[in-house]
Amino acid sequence: MRRLGAAARLVPVYLFLYLPIIVLVIFSFNSSKYSTAWRGFTWKWYGKLLGNEQLIDAALNSLTVAVLAATLATSLGTLLAVALYRYKFQGKSAVKAGVFVIMMSPDIVMGVSLLLLFMLLGMQPGFWPLLLAHTTFCIPFVTATVMSRLKGFDPHLIEAAEDLYAGEYRTFRHVILPMCLPAVFAGWLLSFTLSMDDVIISFFVTGPDFDILPLRIYAMVRMGVKPDVNALSAIMVGITVCLVFTYQLLMRKKK
Amino acid sequence: MKTSRLFRRISLGSATIWLALFVLAPNLLILVTSFLTRDEASFVAPAFSLDGYAKILSPVFLDVLIKSVYLAGTATLICLLAAYPFAWTLARIKSRHKGLLLLLVMIPFWTNSLIRTYAMVFVLKGKGLISQVLTGLGIAEHPVSFMYTEFAIFAGLTYTLLPFMILPLYSSIDKLDESMLEAAGDLGAGRFKAFVHVILPLTKPGIIAGCMMVFLPALGMFYIPDILGGGKHLIVGNFIKNQFLTARDWPGGSAASVLLTLIMLLLMRFYGTSSRRLGKQGGDEL
Amino acid sequence: MTGNNPIIRLENLVKRFDGATVLDGVSLDIRDGEFLTILGPSGCGKTTILRIIAGFETPDQGRVHLDGQPLNDLPANQRRVNTVFQSYALFPHMTVRENLAFGLKMNKVSRREAERRIDDALDMVDLSHLARRYPDRLSGGQQQRVAIARAVVNNPLALLLDEPLSALDAKLRKRMQVQLKHMCRELGMTFVFVTHDQEEAFAMSDRVVVMNEGRIEQVGTPEEVYEEPVNMFVARFVGETTILDGSVVSKERETLHAMVEGKACELETARDFLPGEAIKIVLRPEDIIVEQETDSEHALWLPGTVRDTVYKGSTWDMVIALDSGKDVLVTEFFNEDDERIWHKSGDRVMVSWYKGWEVVLPDEDVTAL
Numbered sequence: 001m002r003r004l005g006a007a008a009r010l011v012p013v014y015l016f017l018y019l020p021i022i023v024l025v026i027f028s029f030n031s032s033k034y035s036t037a038w039r040g041f042t043w044k045w046y047g048k049l050l051g052n053e054q055l056i057d058a059a060l061n062s063l064t065v066a067v068l069a070a071t072l073a074t075s076l077g078t079l080l081a082v083a084l085y086r087y088k089f090q091g092k093s094a095v096k097a098g099v100f101v102i103m104m105s106p107d108i109v110m111g112v113s114l115l116l117l118f119m120l121l122g123m124q125p126g127f128w129p130l131l132l133a134h135t136t137f138c139i140p141f142v143t144a145t146v147m148s149r150l151k152g153f154d155p156h157l158i159e160a161a162e163d164l165y166a167g168e169y170r171t172f173r174h175v176i177l178p179m180c181l182p183a184v185f186a187g188w189l190l191s192f193t194l195s196m197d198d199v200i201i202s203f204f205v206t207g208p209d210f211d212i213l214p215l216r217i218y219a220m221v222r223m224g225v226k227p228d229v230n231a232l233s234a235i236m237v238g239i240t241v242c243l244v245f246t247y248q249l250l251m252r253k254k255k
Numbered sequence: 256m257k258t259s260r261l262f263r264r265i266s267l268g269s270a271t272i273w274l275a276l277f278v279l280a281p282n283l284l285i286l287v288t289s290f291l292t293r294d295e296a297s298f299v300a301p302a303f304s305l306d307g308y309a310k311i312l313s314p315v316f317l318d319v320l321i322k323s324v325y326l327a328g329t330a331t332l333i334c335l336l337a338a339y340p341f342a343w344t345l346a347r348i349k350s351r352h353k354g355l356l357l358l359l360v361m362i363p364f365w366t367n368s369l370i371r372t373y374a375m376v377f378v379l380k381g382k383g384l385i386s387q388v389l390t391g392l393g394i395a396e397h398p399v400s401f402m403y404t405e406f407a408i409f410a411g412l413t414y415t416l417l418p419f420m421i422l423p424l425y426s427s428i429d430k431l432d433e434s435m436l437e438a439a440g441d442l443g444a445g446r447f448k449a450f451v452h453v454i455l456p457l458t459k460p461g462i463i464a465g466c467m468m469v470f471l472p473a474l475g476m477f478y479i480p481d482i483l484g485g486g487k488h489l490i491v492g493n494f495i496k497n498q499f500l501t502a503r504d505w506p507g508g509s510a511a512s513v514l515l516t517l518i519m520l521l522l523m524r525f526y527g528t529s530s531r532r533l534g535k536q537g538g539d540e541l
Numbered sequence: 542m543t544g545n546n547p548i549i550r551l552e553n554l555v556k557r558f559d560g561a562t563v564l565d566g567v568s569l570d571i572r573d574g575e576f577l578t579i580l581g582p583s584g585c586g587k588t589t590i591l592r593i594i595a596g597f598e599t600p601d602q603g604r605v606h607l608d609g610q611p612l613n614d615l616p617a618n619q620r621r622v623n624t625v626f627q628s629y630a631l632f633p634h635m636t637v638r639e640n641l642a643f644g645l646k647m648n649k650v651s652r653r654e655a656e657r658r659i660d661d662a663l664d665m666v667d668l669s670h671l672a673r674r675y676p677d678r679l680s681g682g683q684q685q686r687v688a689i690a691r692a693v694v695n696n697p698l699a700l701l702l703d704e705p706l707s708a709l710d711a712k713l714r715k716r717m718q719v720q721l722k723h724m725c726r727e728l729g730m731t732f733v734f735v736t737h738d739q740e741e742a743f744a745m746s747d748r749v750v751v752m753n754e755g756r757i758e759q760v761g762t763p764e765e766v767y768e769e770p771v772n773m774f775v776a777r778f779v780g781e782t783t784i785l786d787g788s789v790v791s792k793e794r795e796t797l798h799a800m801v802e803g804k805a806c807e808l809e810t811a812r813d814f815l816p817g818e819a820i821k822i823v824l825r826p827e828d829i830i831v832e833q834e835t836d837s838e839h840a841l842w843l844p845g846t847v848r849d850t851v852y853k854g855s856t857w858d859m860v861i862a863l864d865s866g867k868d869v870l871v872t873e874f875f876n877e878d879d880e881r882i883w884h885k886s887g888d889r890v891m892v893s894w895y896k897g898w899e900v901v902l903p904d905e906d907v908t909a910l
Contacts (some may be wrong), residue, residue: 004395006344006348007342009340009344010341010344010345010348013337013338013417013421014359016337016359016414016417017359017363017414017418018363018415019378019384020371020374020375020377020378020384021363021366021371023374023377023378023384024370024374024377027377030447065276068270074499076269076270076273077270078271079266079267079269079270080266080267080269080271082266083263083266083267083270087263087267088341089267095271098274098278098279099274100523101519101520101523102274102278103521104467104468104471104519105278105471105516106471106474106475106492106515106516106519107472107475107476107489108474108475108477108492108495108512108515109282109285109475109495109497109512109515109516110278110281111287111507112495112499112509112512113278113281113282113284114277114281114490114511115499116281116284116285116288116355116505116509117279117281117284118281119298132277133277133278135273136273136274136277136278139270139273139274140274143270149520167258167259167262168258168259168262168263169258169259169261169262172262178482182513187423193365196367197367197368197369199368199369199478200475200476200477200492201476203458203496204499204500213284214367214369217367217370217373218368218369221369221372221373221376221482222482225376225377227381229373233367233370233373233374236366236367236370237366237370238300238327240362240365240366240367241362242367244358244361244362244365245358247361247365248354248358248361298811310568427870432628432630434626434628434630435630435632437595437597437617437624437626437630438624438626438630438631438632439618439643440596440597440616440618441595441596441597441617441618441623441624441644441692442618442621442623442643442647442691442692442695443618443644443647443648443695444618444643444647445616445618445647449618450645452643453632456632456634457632457633457634459634482749523894533633
């Protein structure tokens with residue numbers, strides 16, 4: 001009886017979350033172009049994607065930005081997390097609160113504020129503003145991920161390292177970093193995903209010369225349902241599933 | 256010792272300076288711009304004015320604001336009501352597959368929200384999922400489209416943002432000590448009273464964090480009204496976007512952004528006071 | 542104040558978790574107004590008994606009666622017993638006063654009455670000045686007292702305490718033990734206390750229940766349990782022991798002729814033994830006599846060497862290695878008039894015990910075979 005009750009509360013929500021995606025993936029294999037009815041299985045929409053140079057370009061651009069932004073954000077965010085964990089300094093609570101505020105702050109505000117900044121600095125919309133913007137909104141997420149891992153450690157480990165003559169850098173390099181490496185990778189993956197997903201901030205900081213995948217999809221989706229968009233979405237969902245599994249493996253608590 | 260000092264400065268300084276440069280400075284720019292004058296040639300003229308704020312007090316914007324708060328607020332409420340029993344069950348279920356069940360929430364959480372909005376089109380359009388169910392059951396004679404309605408926007412917001420409500424709720428329910436519930440029962444509280452007096456206050460940080468993570472993005476996600484609302488329903492996000500990119504009224508757009516930031520800070524303060532007493536709970540992990 | 546009618550009666554309780562039997566037919570009468578301690582190693586099922594009485598667990602078999610009424614199907618919130626949790630389980634979002642008021646509010650006690658009872662309870666645990674604080678601003682000992690007051694304020698028929706002192710430091714523990722015992726008398730309330738600490742159990746209880754592997758091994762006053770353990774488990778678990786091996790030669794009334802550590806001697810016991818049966822002789826450290834010369838007054842003299850001596854303030858403890866291979870624990874109390882020289886490590890000594898203070902038990906390791 002209790003299991004039945006639990007199922008009754010869980011299943012509808014899962015159905016709500018997954019049914020639309022599943023329908024979308026199924027229709028990416030539908031050979032009919034217009035009809036919503038099933039007209040047989042086909043790979044042709046996936047083939048058509050490969051022929052769409054504009055789209056391939058946008059995808060490559062997105063990948064480049066995501067990899068670079070994730071790497072930069074992971075470096076900076078990890079250092080910040082370690083500094084927040086280890087050191088006492090003036091304004092520490094302000095920095096901590098700041099990280100939290102940035103995570104929560106509405107994308108649209110961050111988008112227009114960066115637009116203003118780049119205009120003032122005289123930067124043309126495109127690759128560089130995009131990279132800077134993506135790195136910026138990823139840093140707090142990396143910091144939070146690494147911090148949550150660090151909090152689980154015995155604080156005496158650092159004292160032990162110092163007791164054994166390691167300076168601050170070597171304590172970081174040989175003790176702290178190896179301990180939180182899974183969280184660092186997880187932070188990278190999270191940043192990569194956030195960068196690949198962002199629509200709103202990118203909308204304000206990139207230009208027609210540097211098209212990226214989410215904005216390309218946005219333009220396509222506004223035109224209504226199209227089979228090649230279905231195929232592209234299905235691929236992206238597949239990639240996400242793989243990323244989530246990897247992330248979970250990395251963040252799994254050691255027993 | 257010298258490398259130690261250097262390392263300390265770099266580790267703390269690099270990200271702090273970065274964030275000051277690309278978050279603090281731009282936000283100050285927005286604040287300054289909101290007090291400047293609109294200028295056709297160079298977007299803004301360096302003269303003090305309150306035109307920006309006059310704009311967000313104008314009926315045009317107030318309409319948008321009220322509508323946005325209504326849409327985002329309702330979506331938040333729907334998410335909360337759907338997510339709480341779900342998160343409760345998930346957090347307290349004793350099953351070998353618990354990890355998998357949680358993972359199934361993480362996947363939509365990570366999936367591109369644009370794609371998920373697009374997936375909603377399959378549900379809402381004429382001959383879509385709902386329409387087929389309705390005709391199949393004989394409730395509707397002809398295919399019905401729900402696209403470009405208010406309902407479509409609720410559906411889209413709820414669908415994309417539900418995982419953002421579930422996860423903070425889950426983490427705060429998961430931290431709830433079993434002995435708190437036993438103590439409530441031991442002292443004579445039935446299920447309802449235990450929920451109102453003990454469970455609800457103790458999971459409040461999770462509730463507020465979840466509401467924040469749904470409500471704030473819901474005000475700004477301009478592409479959901481764009482795609483599902485057919486541009487008929489404007490939200491604050493659309494308004495700000497239009498002020499900057501179409502209407503070229505930067506002070507007005509900036510003033511609206513400042514307002515949005517203030518709403519966020521207010522909610523966060525609320526979260527801070529509610530979670531302080533209970534120790535750190537939820538919200539800061541994702 | 543101890544009455545003889547049981548306030549709580551447990552009948553043949555059986556409880557299994559995932560196939561493992563945690564309680565295996567536990568029956569127990571808890572008397573009105575007594576301080577009863579359930580003592581046992583971790584995992585022996587003692588906490589489960591408490592949780593069944595409180596209503597957090599349902600037994601797979603057996604019955605629970607409270608004040609003559611069966612209460613198997615009554616949910617926890619309708620039982621007139623209250624629990625002091627090991628973790629205290631104070632509501633962090635309520636002040637001390639609000640924590641105390643919670644149970645009264647749930648039971649719809651009138652506001653005036655509630656105020657009076659809360660004041661009394663706070664007074665009793667000496668926390669009136671902290672009533673408006675939140676639990677996170679209190680020390681461990683203060684939280685502990687709030688937890689007790691929150692339970693007591695409801696006037697339960699029995700107060701259930703689940704290892705409530707385990708998080709306190711040694712000194713505070715001792716103080717709380719005295720206070721708890723005092724409260725039990727003062728309130729005339731039944732206390733059911735669970736612990737794994739034998740000293741704690743003895744310090745407070747009217748009766749002690751010793752448990753092992755889901756079964757009750759012995760019920761009795763602290764003296765009975767300490768001095769007359771019914772089996773080897775109780776003997777070993779309750780206090781320090783020295784155990785000597787032996788075998789029965791013959792038995793006449795209360796006198797047992799036996800071979801102990803290879804030497805013939807006479808023992809006293811009320812138990813029945815058969816000739817040839819393997820036995821264990823259980824001795825407490827304070828039962829043992831150490832001398833440098835033998836006399837005929839005592840049952841048996843065993844030669845040995847002093848291995849370690851430990852100064853403990855009021856006592857002087859020794860470990861003596863017998864020539865037969867056993868280690869013997871000895872506690873000697875200081876006596877200023879005693880002219881005896883204190884033994885040093887390495888001294889050769891003779892060991893015996895005060896006649897009749899020994900406990901003779903069947904050798905369970907052998908009977909089990």
